[in-house]
Amino acid sequence: MTKERIGLGLIGTGNVGRIHLTGISSLIEAGLVNVQISALCDSDPKSLKEAAELFGVETVYEDYEGLINDEGVNIVYVCTPTSKHGDMVKATAKAGKHVFCEKPLAHSTPQARELLMVTKDAGVMAGVGLVLRLDQLLLYAKNLLAKHDFGKPILAHIRDDQRFPVDYIYYSKWRGDRSIAGGGTLIEHSIHDIDILQWFLGDVESVYAKIGFFAGREVEDQASLIMTHKDGAVSTLDSIWHWVERPNERRIEFFFEKGYMGIALESEKRFLDYQLQGQSPVRVSEIETRSTLLNHLGLVEKKLSPDVVEVLTEVGSERYAALSYSFLKAILSGNAPSPDFMDAIAAHKVVDAAYRSSSESRCVEQL
Ligand SMILES: NC(=O)c1ccc[n+]([C@@H]2O[C@H](COP(=O)([O-])OP(=O)(O)OC[C@H]3O[C@@H](n4cnc5c(N)ncnc54)[C@H](O)[C@@H]3O)[C@@H](O)[C@H]2O)c1
Structure with a gap:
């Protein structure tokens, strides 16, 4: 520094x-x-x-x-x-x-x-x-995959719902305006989900999508995608902007040849479940995953005050503090930050292919 x-x-x-x-x-x-x-x-x-x-x-x-x-x-x-x-x-x-x-x-x-x-x-x-690259449950999941033999990934699913963000928590009229937002629930919100799926399963090679405009707005409020990743694993994404006053919820499931993982990422109670072939299921609470994030950031929990730990690891807006820490630390030490524009482009490629797939009613290959 x-x-x-x-x-x-x-x-x-x-x-x-x-x-x-x-x-x-x-x-x-x-x-x-x-x-x-x-x-x-x-x-x-x-x-x-x-x-x-x-x-x-x-x-x-x-x-x-x-x-x-x-x-x-x-x-x-x-x-x-x-x-x-x-x-x-x-x-x-x-x-x-x-x-x-x-x-x-x-x-x-x-x-x-x-x-x-x-x-x-x-x-x-x-x-x-x-x-979400700085989400401690996801980082913990990544570590589990490195530590245990889950086998090859077969299937992943993300179900992501959010109240239509034009007049609720994320009050912003521009999210209903295609010329500003570029689209709806897929590009504006679930670009995060696409990023997670590629982060865990590798690049997407083909996409089949159905995009809906149930609210009659110019931006989509429903997007369902079936994706094939480079080693053959298949992932599906269901993304919706609805009109029910409920907290955002993001649920993720991964099935591997020899293991399972389920993550409640945005529920009020966040946790990670996993099970390896021949073993009992394990539930990991949010608190158990915080040292994973701190390690990822190059910090040692014992050397930090409880306030600092809280800033970096608590759920909600604090994930953004971890992202800023990671970004600023990289810049200040002359290193490339992560996630970067290449990661964003990888997600944009899938989003573009999904819009094309839905409008042309066909599977889009080789994005
Ligand atoms: N990473 C995430 O999880 C996350 C979460 C929320 C929003 N976002 C993204 O962040 C961006 C902003 O979203 P938001 O929810 O904060 O929107 P917002 O409407 O709450 O805030 C945008 C601000 O930009 C200002 N602004 C607009 N045009 C400007 C201009 N030409 N010059 C200077 N200021 C200008 C507006 O006045 C407003 O204060 C969007 O791209 C959104 O997708 C990302």
């Missing part, structure tokens, strides 16, 4: 922008990252003023170019609605600054690829908000 504090600027002080600001502030307070939040930007003056007061940031901009070209800003977080990501990432790269961009990176794979090229050409590092 360098001695001088690195300046961080954040564009988009809405829902996820504030979640990141909370996480980053906690990391700074805990002495875990040597950065300071130097500037904020939002085109909505009310949101900007509120966030500036809340996080004690003096320098504010309503125009993103101002923040990006501010000499005190070395790293830029892009947390605006999806259609704005491209111009902001390009301007950040042009200014020679490192960038963290929220998912989805763009509306399509070619657009996402362009952003990767722009950052590569500029020689800047680029991270993406595929936050």
